[in-house]
Amino acid sequence: MKATSYVSLFLLLLLVCTAVTGPRASAADGSGDVIRIYTAEDLLQIADNPSGNYLLMSDIDLNGVEWPAITFSGRFDGNNHILLNLNKPAVSTETRVTYDGNRKTYDTVFCGLFALLEHAEVKNVRLLGVDIFTDIEADCFVGGIAGYASESTIENCEVSGTLRLDVTGKMFGVGGIIGYGNSVVRSCKADVTLINIDKDASTRDEEFLGGICAAGYPDMDGNTISIKGFLSDHGYVHSGGLVGMYIVYPKRFQRDGFIKNNTLEGFITFFEDNTNRRAYCEKQCGEIMDWVFSDSGNVYHFTRDERKTYNVNLLPHGDCKDPTFDVSEIPASCTEPGKTMHMCRTCGYTYFDNYTLPVHTPGEEYTTVSESTLTEQGIAEYTCTECGTVFRGYLPLLTPTPTPLPTEVPTPTAVPEETSTDSADRSTPASGETGTPEWVLPAAIAGVCVLAAVLLFIVILRERSRRSRRSRIR
Numbered sequence: 508m509k510a511t512s513y514v515s516l517f518l519l520l521l522l523v524c525t526a527v528t529g530p531r532a533s534a535a536d537g538s539g540d541v542i543r544i545y546t547a548e549d550l551l552q553i554a555d556n557p558s559g560n561y562l563l564m565s566d567i568d569l570n571g572v573e574w575p576a577i578t579f580s581g582r583f584d585g586n587n588h589i590l591l592n593l594n595k596p597a598v599s600t601e602t603r604v605t606y607d608g609n610r611k612t613y614d615t616v617f618c619g620l621f622a623l624l625e626h627a628e629v630k631n632v633r634l635l636g637v638d639i640f641t642d643i644e645a646d647c648f649v650g651g652i653a654g655y656a657s658e659s660t661i662e663n664c665e666v667s668g669t670l671r672l673d674v675t676g677k678m679f680g681v682g683g684i685i686g687y688g689n690s691v692v693r694s695c696k697a698d699v700t701l702i703n704i705d706k707d708a709s710t711r712d713e714e715f716l717g718g719i720c721a722a723g724y725p726d727m728d729g730n731t732i733s734i735k736g737f738l739s740d741h742g743y744v745h746s747g748g749l750v751g752m753y754i755v756y757p758k759r760f761q762r763d764g765f766i767k768n769n770t771l772e773g774f775i776t777f778f779e780d781n782t783n784r785r786a787y788c789e790k791q792c793g794e795i796m797d798w799v800f801s802d803s804g805n806v807y808h809f810t811r812d813e814r815k816t817y818n819v820n821l822l823p824h825g826d827c828k829d830p831t832f833d834v835s836e837i838p839a840s841c842t843e844p845g846k847t848m849h850m851c852r853t854c855g856y857t858y859f860d861n862y863t864l865p866v867h868t869p870g871e872e873y874t875t876v877s878e879s880t881l882t883e884q885g886i887a888e889y890t891c892t893e894c895g896t897v898f899r900g901y902l903p904l905l906t907p908t909p910t911p912l913p914t915e916v917p918t919p920t921a922v923p924e925e926t927s928t929d930s931a932d933r934s935t936p937a938s939g940e941t942g943t944p945e946w947v948l949p950a951a952i953a954g955v956c957v958l959a960a961v962l963l964f965i966v967i968l969r970e971r972s973r974r975s976r977r978s979r980i981r
């Protein structure tokens with residue numbers, strides 16, 4: 508065999524190695540019509556594709572999750588699942604124009620589950636145990652489902668928890684469902700404590716607060732709202748059980764809206780530190796700039812509570828002289844979160860924290876929906892022994908040993924480690940967190956190549972020395 512043939516053989520071998528170690532085909536992404544969401548990691552992917560069509564497949568705990576400011580224009584169906592403990596939402600860097608009662612405009616930032624909604628649809632999501640505390644120097648609106656909502660639909664959603672905005676700005680507010688905007692809000696529930704504190708006593712700002720929306724012109728139908736409002740302002744207050752200020756914008760834009768079949772209960776406690784007081788606070792809309800809505804079938808149980816002390820910010824339980832609490836645990840059920848209840852012995856004020864996800868109790872029997880592989884967990888269907896609900900959980904990964912299918916009772920759902928590993932594998936195809944690191948195979952092949960090359964080199968050397976010996980003998 509000639510030396511050149513060895514060289515070409517070696518080159519061929521190298522080529523094969525390169526082909527094997529080159530970039531692998533990435534795993535299937537959510538390019539289908541509906542993108543299914545199982546974990547917090549899945550949910551975070553919405554930021555990369557904010558016009559997608561999403562379906563929530565399980566309850567998700569967002570406790571401590573740095574939640575990004577998303578401008579969402581897609582469809583989000585919560586499938587009646589719970590997003591629990593939204594407590595670290597970012598404020599948007601994107602701004603939109605907001606209008607005060609004089610149609611003066613402000614470039615404003617927003618915060619909420621979706622910082623901004625534009626031509627979007629959000630439905631069937633239960634946003635529970637919300638604990639938002641935004642402290643900012645800017646014109647800003649905060650809302651449970653959306654800080655800003657434009658031409659969108661919010662339907663059959665639920666918000667419970669506390670939304671607080673401490674702010675230095677000229678235009679700001681807090682709403683139970685949306686901060687500022689229009690859109691349709693239908694068949695939603697809110698049980699919210701809304702707190703808005705104006706930190707700057709020297710500026711006469713515009714402050715807004717409402718059980719559904721702080722300011723704007725949402726259409727509202729069949730919502731059930733429970734509000735505890737606390738507003739401390741050194742400017743102009745606009746607060747209402749449903750909407751702080753009803754205003755149609757931009758200037759000269761005309762439309763007919765509706766406010767119908769809503770039920771409201773609760774109170775707003777506020778002060779307006781202003782020599783030119785208007786003190787707008789009403790059961791429906793605090794101030795109505797444009798009465799262009801039909802109004803029917805609404806029921807109100809509302810208390811307007813104005814204070815005249817301006818140097819102490821108004822907070823829940825702020826009046827209690829002797830706050831001492833009894834603490835009790837409320838365990839999670841099949842559909843409701845677990846939580847810790849704190850009740851004041853002196854005044855009866857109650858608040859909750861330490862929310863945990865609902866839990867089903869799986870029976871021993873299960874039906875395999877998809878088998879586990881070496882890299883992807885299978886899915887099984889279990890029946891809850893408490894409520895009879897059929898629910899899905901993950902099966903363990905197959906082990907590479909040649910044993911038959913796993914026979915031990917698998918741990919269904921709520922297995923964060925396994926679940927998140929699975930999700931990371933699905934959503935970031937190249938990260939490969941599945942047992943064997945990705946570099947092992949290429950490294951092994953490269954090693955074989957080098958070995959082969961060395962062997963070839965030795966063979967070539969031997970061949971040459973044999974030839975030269977022969978020629979010397981001749």
Ligand SMILES: [Zn+2]
Nearest residue numbers: 827851853854
């Ligand atoms: Zn008390």
Ligand SMILES: [Zn+2]
Nearest residue numbers: 841867891894
């Ligand atoms: Zn159950």
